[in-house]
Amino acid sequence: MLSIGLLALSSCNTDIDIGGNFNSYDQTALLSNLGENIILTAYEGLAEETALLQSSTEAFLTAKNEVTLEALKVQLKATRKTWQYCTPYNFGPAADLGLVSNLNIYPIDLLRVESNITSGSYDLTTLANNDTKGFQTLGYLLYGKDQSTADIIASFDSNREKYLTDIVALIDETSHSVFNTWKNSYLATFTSAGANGVDAGSSVGQLVNTMNRDFERNTRDGKIGIPVGIRSLGTPFPEATEAFFADYSIELLEINIEGYEHLYTGKTGEGLDDFLMSISAVTSTQSGLDEDITAQFSKVQNAISLVNDPLIDAIANQKTQVETIFAEMQGLVILFKTDMASSMGVIITYQDTDGD
Amino acid sequence: MIRLIYHIKEILSRKVSIAPVVTFRVLFGLLMMSSIARFTWYGWIDAQYIKPNFFFSYYGFDWISPLPEHWMYAVFGLMFIAALGITLGLFYRLSAVSFFILFTYTELLDKTNYLNHYYFVSLVAFLLIFIPANLRFSLDIRLGRAQRVNQIQALFPIILKFQLCLVYFFAGIAKINTDWLLQAQPLKIWLAAHVYKPLLGWLLRYEWTAYIFSWVGMLFDTIVPFIIWFKPLQKFIFPILISFHLMTWWLFPIGMFPFIMIGATLIFIDAKWHEKVICFFERTRFYSSLANENHSTGPLNHLVKYVFVLFFIVQISFPLRYLLYPGDLFWTEQGYRFSWRVMLMEKAGYATFYVTEGEKKIMVSNEVFLTPQQEKMMATQPDMILQFAHHIEEEYKKKGLVDPKVTADIHVSLNGRRSKLFIDPSVDLTELKDNWKHKNWISVQ
Secondary structure, three states, rough: OHHHHHHHHHHOOHHHHOOEEEOOOOHHHHHHHHHHHHHHHHHHHHHHHHHHHHHHHHHHHHOHHHHHHHHHHHHHHHHHHHHOOOOOOOOOOHHHHHHHHHHOOOOOHHHHHHHHHOOOOOOOOOHHHHHOOHHHHHHHHOOOOOOOHHHHHHHHOOHHHHHHHHHHHHHHHHHHHHHHHHHHHHHHHOOHHHHHHHHHOOOOHHHHHHHHHHHHHHHHHHHHHHHOOOOEEEOHHHHHOOOOOOOOHHHHHHHHHHHHHHHHHHHOOOHHHHHHHHHHHHOOOOOOOOOOOOOOHHHHHHHOOOOOOOHHHHHOOOOHHHHHHHHHHHHHHHHHHHHHHHHOOOOOOOOOOOOO | OHHHHHHHHHHHOOEOHHHHHHHHHHHHHHHHHHHHHHHHHOOOOHHHOOOOOOOOOOOOOOOOOOOOOOOOHHHHHHHHHHOOOOHOOOOOOOOOOOHHHHHHHHHHHHHHOOOOHHHHHHHHHHHHHHOOOOOOOOOHHHHOOOOOOEEEOOOOHHHHHHHHHHHHHHHHOOOHHHHHHOOOOHHHHHHHOOOOOOHHHHHHHHHHHHHHHHHHHHHHHHHHHHOOOHHHHHHHHHHHHHHHHHHHHOOOOOOOHHHHHHHHHHOOOOHHHHHHHHHHHHHHHHHHHHHHOOOOOOOOOOOHHHHHHHHHHHHHHHHHHHHOOOOOOHHHHHOOOOOHHHHHHHHEEEEEEEEEEEEEEEEEHHHHHHHHHHHHHOOOHHHHHHHHHHHHHHHHHHOOOOOOEEEEEEEEEEEOOEEEEOOOOOOOOOHHOOOOOOOOOEEOO
């Protein structure tokens, strides 16, 4: 068997066809493009914006008025937008440092937020405080619900100021830690030869598994499904929308999908699509998977474009359209989790075990 | 015909050296001890038997349920002691019976964890109960609990060899299908996943390699059971067999299976080799010569004979039950388990369940009820889909629904084909009951 293999090797310089289709894909290009230009760039953007969020917060607290509040709200939105490019990568430093839980858990526990503020003593890093911090809590503090701007500004006593400062600091700190860890050490791990392949410990294996989990649970269910009522017998659950207080959920979703597109296409460089096309030329019995995934991305985007913020109103007035977004995202999950993962040989499981 | 039966009887009752079944016993015991240690070390007792809130029981075995929390650790602890007993030949029959019961019990808890080699282990453990493999090189003899013998009826090593041959043979003929031979699937997918491995990874970049592996694998599995019996061929077969199994271990996440197969097939090697090995460990060539060379076990117990005949019939026919079902076996998986179909297909599925009552509809979060591994296995196996649907029904009844409908939207991709709808999405799964009949709600591939 080995001799036949050697024969094939000796002939590969002259005529690759003698070995049939040749799987020549080099993952190094894929991993370095995704690592440097997509993931690290996303974290860099996030860290830049969280630093600005920090300074806008300071500016607001130095001079509490409508102008500084508005500037802070604008900065919060800008930060949330850059976050949307980071959601598929909840592994490595992001998972270790608790990026998602410090930045974007929703819905939040309003009673607990208020009791934290009143008491002034809390440890935001505990699990119990997962739903009392992050962007959604910031949204609550800055927008309130049906409150006038003047009332909001007036509500900032010293305890509330401290709470605002603390959650912003935690957002900024975590974002910078993740960015720095990626830059200084994890990028090298992610792109190293040892992380090539598609099995459980490999970069592609990890990436495909985490992106699927995030897309399914946070993008499809979290951003649309749960608010529209898939978990509550069709009864809408408005508090569960992302940006419930700030009312730009759809806009965030749109960017999140773009983030997934970046990962899939690799923007101008190598992306999952290149790897998929290269490998499925060998492994897939039927073609057209890449075209279908691209088409499905468009379907999701078209469905989103038919709906306007605030999402809560859209759910009330054009529920069918919102449900269409959900259905199209479901179509994408199926393509990602079965066809794509299977063609790549990536095992979709978050659990380690033997097979046979 | 009668002559043939007579002839077979004569062969099976011939006296042969006990040595091969003794080394088999020791190796099996050692492999089981290391398997149990490995399983525990990886935290799988917790992941597979304590964490899950729901278990996919086997048809007819829903009365078997896991013990509470830490008692599962006790089960594995006792299993380890039983494996030690088998290895040392101490309280051998009790050890073999306990090991068989404990091991089979854990395997019957959840079909999510079904692996062919676990089934193989159960069967071998069952056979060991009847095989007097402790009558040499054992503590039972050292302690005077049993009489040392040098010979036993040929039936005993033969039934083990027969079982091994069936594993290879059925694994071999299962590979005779168009995907495996003409498309080299799923090996194309699996090998492409390993091209980045050091040393031999480059070899897997060639499409031809997948074809060669497919054909060699098929031929190897189908032919080995016929030729491994012949001594002159064994010096060629064993190096191939060992490299074959090590190759599968290198490429696929199949745990202990390759080592169990390598260890078990050593039984085919000539008894003299086993004698030498045992004498080496006994360090008592002198002692050996003192024993009565002809000392052997008494006549066979009739019960043992009938048990073995029944075992033989079941093992030959059960893997063929798939022939009674229409449709593609790999797609429907009707009659798939317990048939030595090892590493045969790449199947990935995605299942979304809906509960409806009247106008109200809810999408089920599978992860609330199932572990990731359970969810993955369930999504491609119809009987598990049905079981889960019934579980969902019960859970939602507890939440106050009266007569919920459970439907499922399931997409499955098989051997590199594009995913397709797996079952009829309009069927109310709560109205269906699992049985041996064909499941006509599975879509045609």
